[in-house]
Amino acid sequence: MTAEIIDGKAFAARLRGEVAEQVAVLKRDHGITPGLAVVLVGEDPASQVYVRNKHKQTLEAGMESFEHRLPAETPEAELLDLVGRLNADPAVHGILVQLPLPDHIDAEKVIAAIDPDKDVDGFHVSNVGRLATGQAALVPCTPLGCLMLLRDRLGSLSGREAVVIGRSNIVGKPMAQLLLRDSATVTIAHSRTRDIEAVVRRAEIVIAAVGRPRMVTGDWLRPGATVIDVGINRIEDPEAGKTRLVGDCDFESCAAVAGAITPVPGGVGPMTIACLLANTLTATCRAAGLPAAEGLTA
Numbered sequence: 001m002t003a004e005i006i007d008g009k010a011f012a013a014r015l016r017g018e019v020a021e022q023v024a025v026l027k028r029d030h031g032i033t034p035g036l037a038v039v040l041v042g043e044d045p046a047s048q049v050y051v052r053n054k055h056k057q058t059l060e061a062g063m064e065s066f067e068h069r070l071p072a073e074t075p076e077a078e079l080l081d082l083v084g085r086l087n088a089d090p091a092v093h094g095i096l097v098q099l100p101l102p103d104h105i106d107a108e109k110v111i112a113a114i115d116p117d118k119d120v121d122g123f124h125v126s127n128v129g130r131l132a133t134g135q136a137a138l139v140p141c142t143p144l145g146c147l148m149l150l151r152d153r154l155g156s157l158s159g160r161e162a163v164v165i166g167r168s169n170i171v172g173k174p175m176a177q178l179l180l181r182d183s184a185t186v187t188i189a190h191s192r193t194r195d196i197e198a199v200v201r202r203a204e205i206v207i208a209a210v211g212r213p214r215m216v217t218g219d220w221l222r223p224g225a226t227v228i229d230v231g232i233n234r235i236e237d238p239e240a241g242k243t244r245l246v247g248d249c250d251f252e253s254c255a256a257v258a259g260a261i262t263p264v265p266g267g268v269g270p271m272t273i274a275c276l277l278a279n280t281l282t283a284t285c286r287a288a289g290l291p292a293a294e295g296l297t298a
């Protein structure tokens with residue numbers, strides 16, 4: 001069997017197109033322009049690439065983009081102060097503080113300072129709790145993107161066996177919550193899971209969010225499984241003499257067994273940014289007391 005390759009890049013482009021249409025309607029009918037503020041502390045090269053892409057795609061969707069680049073040694077109090085000003089700014093509908101933050105800054109404290117209604121990452125405990133209890137939440141972008149790809153391919157997820165590998169607050173746990181909300185039967189595997197291969201082999205849906213290059217190999221998979229590879233790992237490529245990106249799944253061997261698989265790059269990554277724009281639109285609509293656009297929320 002050769003897996004269908006799930007084109008996250010193309011899906012994300014369509015999603016951004018839908019967001020742009022809704023933004024145009026908001027502007028025309030209500031005179032509102034959604035605004036997204038992105039805060040980057042320090043000069044992590046990977047983060048700089050993401051922030052640049054976010055900025056460009058925010059503008060392309062017709063939204064306002066406010067970039068705040070602070071030096072690595074910025075005191076925590078100064079960052080909290082900036083978050084407070086963004087909370088109070090009516091032109092800002094979404095706030096994202098790029099993670100990881102430098103060691104002297106307590107990320108939990110910073111996330112807690114963001115107005116939950118502007119928390120387009122969905123990391124604030126209020127949004128975590130709303131998602132877990134089935135209330136209207138802002139849902140973390142990466143799991144939301146994964147869910148959209150799964151629904152597009154499989155239709156209903158009800159009753160399906162899903163295994164999420166990884167239990168981080170930003171990917172694994174919210175992914176499991178979303179699958180559960182769609183009535184999948186959800187297992188979360190992690191570094192203490194015994195016989196992880198046997199656990200993964202049960203799954204019709206595998207979400208790999210581990211951060212270990214090519215850990216999941218084809219022999220772990222149930223034939224025909226849908227595999228969503230969240231991993232973004234930069235590795236040395238001696239043949240090309242430079243670095244390249246690989247996922248948490250060994251693409252070649254997995255594609256020989258899976259029914260469908262997302263590539264890295266070009267899979268989940270572009271969906272994350274498209275969902276960030278979708279969340280910003282959702283936050284803007286809710287702030288204005290308007291219904292959120294259908295198909296752009298979970």
Ligand SMILES: NC(=O)C1=CN([C@@H]2O[C@H](COP(=O)(O)OP(=O)(O)OC[C@H]3O[C@@H](n4cnc5c(N)ncnc54)[C@H](OP(=O)(O)O)[C@@H]3O)[C@@H](O)[C@H]2O)C=CC1
Binds near residue numbers: 196210
């Ligand atoms: N495409 C995108 O948009 C995004 C991609 N990513 C990528 O996704 C990956 C995961 O990110 P993130 O969730 O933040 O990572 P974390 O490091 O926060 O979490 C990794 C999880 O994997 C588990 N784990 C580690 N080693 C093993 C193992 N050998 N077997 C089973 N489980 C293991 C850990 O278990 P334990 O809890 O027991 O330690 C942990 O729960 C990374 O590659 C990251 O770059 C992240 C965000 C967005």
Ligand SMILES: Nc1nc(=O)c2c([nH]1)NC[C@@H]1CN(c3ccc(C(=O)N[C@@H](CCC(=O)O)C(=O)O)cc3)C=[N+]21
Binds near residue numbers: 050097098100141265
């Ligand atoms: N507050 C916060 N929110 C985040 O959502 C967040 C974060 N911090 N910190 C870092 C991670 C990682 N992340 C990615 C976004 C896009 C791609 C992406 O577009 N990837 C491209 C490749 C990009 C490249 O070539 O480097 C792809 O997979 O095709 C990847 C990873 C968001 N994150």
